Amino acid sequence: MTTTSGAPGGVTEAEWSAAAEAVRGLAPGPAGDEVQLICHVNPDGDALGSMLGFALALRKQGITNLRATFAGDFELPTPYQDLPGTDLLVPEQEAFHDPALVMTFDVAAESRLGDLVRLLAAPCVVVLDHHASNTRFGHVNLVAPRAAATSVVVDALLGRLGIPLDREMAECLYVALATDTGSFKFDMTTPEVHELAARLIATGISPGDISRRIFDTRPFGAMKLAGEVLERATLDRSAAAGRGMVWTYATQADLARHDQRPYILDTLIDPVRSVAEADVAVVIKETVQGDWSVSLRSKGAVDVSRVAVALGGGGHRLAAGFTGHGTPQEVAATVMAHLDANLI
Ligand code: AMP
Numbered sequence: 079m080t081t082t083s084g085a086p087g088g089v090t091e092a093e094w095s096a097a098a099e100a101v102r103g104l105a106p107g108p109a110g111d112e113v114q115l116i117c118h119v120n121p122d123g124d125a126l127g128s129m130l131g132f133a134l135a136l137r138k139q140g141i142t143n144l145r146a147t148f149a150g151d152f153e154l155p156t157p158y159q160d161l162p163g164t165d166l167l168v169p170e171q172e173a174f175h176d177p178a179l180v181m182t183f184d185v186a187a188e189s190r191l192g193d194l195v196r197l198l199a200a201p202c203v204v205v206l207d208h209h210a211s212n213t214r215f216g217h218v219n220l221v222a223p224r225a226a227a228t229s230v231v232v233d234a235l236l237g238r239l240g241i242p243l244d245r246e247m248a249e250c251l252y253v254a255l256a257t258d259t260g261s262f263k264f265d266m267t268t269p270e271v272h273e274l275a276a277r278l279i280a281t282g283i284s285p286g287d288i289s290r291r292i293f294d295t296r297p298f299g300a301m302k303l304a305g306e307v308l309e310r311a312t313l314d315r316s317a318a319a320g321r322g323m324v325w326t327y328a329t330q331a332d333l334a335r336h337d338q339r340p341y342i343l344d345t346l347i348d349p350v351r352s353v354a355e356a357d358v359a360v361v362i363k364e365t366v367q368g369d370w371s372v373s374l375r376s377k378g379a380v381d382v383s384r385v386a387v388a389l390g391g392g393g394h395r396l397a398a399g400f401t402g403h404g405t406p407q408e409v410a411a412t413v414m415a416h417l418d419a420n421l422i
């Protein structure tokens with residue numbers, strides 16, 4: 079496979095050049111070609127940051143007939159509400175009907191597009207992603223499974239297009255990179271990741287301010303809620319052939335009692351996965367009654383992406399998710415039943 083030097087692996091030269099041509103061929107200006115950018119439902123820092131970073135780059139190139147969106151409730155987690163480029167975001171109902179180009183960011187599968195899946199009928203769909211489980215649903219698929227974040231793929235495409243980073247684009251891409259590397263702690267934090275972070279910081283962004291805003295600020299009620307959810311965690315040392323699994327859950331009623339929004343639960347996986355006695359960590363979050371968004375993490379003994387795929391979801395080897403049904407105890411038992419078959 080031919081790859082472009084400096085670009086993340088797993089993408090052919092033909093794909094990089096097809097993606098660049100799709101962008102270069104766009105008619106600019108307010109009456110120019112319609113471009114619809116989409117990230118995954120319940121967007122996280124990588125989904126929003128990589129999409130908005132690229133949106134800002136397009137706008138700077140004069141591609142201004144441009145909208146960015148995601149399926150589901152049009153609500154951003156508070157920490158992301160001030161990201162540069164949020165003025166380009168529209169609710170899914172206001173997405174273009176017949177755009178010339180659709181680009182997706184951090185979307186591993188069609189199911190993560192919700193009702194926006196209809197836009198895959200566009201004449202050109204370019205997928206930018208880093209999930210090994212990506213189903214390659216675009217005409218052009220820039221899928222780099224070893225990239226730490228989708229923002230790495232965005233940076234490579236910007237390089238290919240000759241678009242220099244500015245401070246606003248860099249803030250978006252930094253949020254994306256810092257989110258998906260767990261603030262530069264996870265295994266895929268390579269020299270290339272730090273090199274990209276260095277180029278982003280060199281634009282003048284403030285990593286301290288950004289980290290405080292994105293990772294280290296939460297409402298009092300969220301802290302109290304976290305206390306309750308962690309208190310009810312269960313450790314099963316015999317799970318995963320003796321490697322252990324720790325799990326907990328949070329209900330809609332828990333959120334309501336503390337007057338908190340669902341995204342607040344997404345960081346709870348971090349204290350849970352720090353438990354020394356368990357390789358596998360699971361947080362089971364109620365979305366609608368009886369439906370649960372399940373976060374899976376492993377320290378290396380289990381390929382949780384295979385567990386997630388077996389249960390209808392997806393993700394990475396050590397971080398994955400799926401939608402569960404039933405009681406939290408039933409969801410935990412289902413996960414546990416899939417661990418032994420997916421030991422690494
Ligand atoms: P999370 O636990 O929500 O942080 O997700 C961990 C990883 O699993 C991310 O890379 C997600 O993209 C992926 N993931 C989570 N839920 C799903 C799902 N229902 N379907 C496919 N991938 C998912």
Ligand code: MN
Pocket residue numbers: 118122124125184
């Ligand atoms: Mn994501």
Ligand code: MN
Pocket residue numbers: 124125184208226227228258
């Ligand atoms: Mn990502």
